[in-house]
Amino acid sequence: MELLVWVADWQMQCCGTPFRVGSRISWTLGPADRAGLAELLGQDTAAAVDRVEDHHGGLPEHTPATEATVTRITAVHCRYAPSAESRVLHPVRGSAAFSPVDHADGWTPNRGELEFVGYLVRLATSP
Template sequence: MDEAVASELRIWVDDWQMQCCGEPFAVGDEVSWTLRAPDTEWLEPVLGKDLAAGIDLAEEHHGGVEETPPTVGTVVAIRAVHCRYGPLAGGAGLGPVAGSGVISTVRSADGWTPDRGDLKFAGYVVEVTCA
């Protein structure tokens, strides 16, 4: 008899995506998400190179992946991520300040995790087990 092998994914969920169109979730919940490749160039300053490299996918609500079937799994861990923002090189707006990321474990996510002083809420790192 073949047994299904569960795999664990580490998924980035942007604050703005969650605030716009996301459904709240908690540890133990089943989720069904459309996923895309993560933007590691943006994630590296926030999470550090090693953790950013460990992000498998990113949750997506806003196009470019319509043909991709949703991934279904159970949330096993949620970490809220905060960072500072500062001017980007060349004055092209604001971006995350390298090394300023702070990660904290939470039990649920609704997209509105409060800021921590000058550390602004940026998103969640979510671990999901898929069958």
């Protein structure tokens, strides 16, 4: 079975373990907040996300780890701008840019105005 997993930049930067295509991982996965992800990724891409990686206590204590092999990593960047209602920066809808990478450490560089926000990771799990 294959899963598409969202890994937020801050999760990796705080205490994530770098990984690469071909790595065998053991992650705690939770449900995807597709509405929240749609702001970053766009509606269609967010709808394809199966799970989110979490190792900061956002899931029940006894959530089992998922063991899988990384088959693809896509770095995600987007632009931020203030909303019409406030000066708080929000992702600009439709600005997401996706680029394949062979490894992830949480520190993928920004691309001009586009800020690095995380990774979409394709996992192959054993039945």
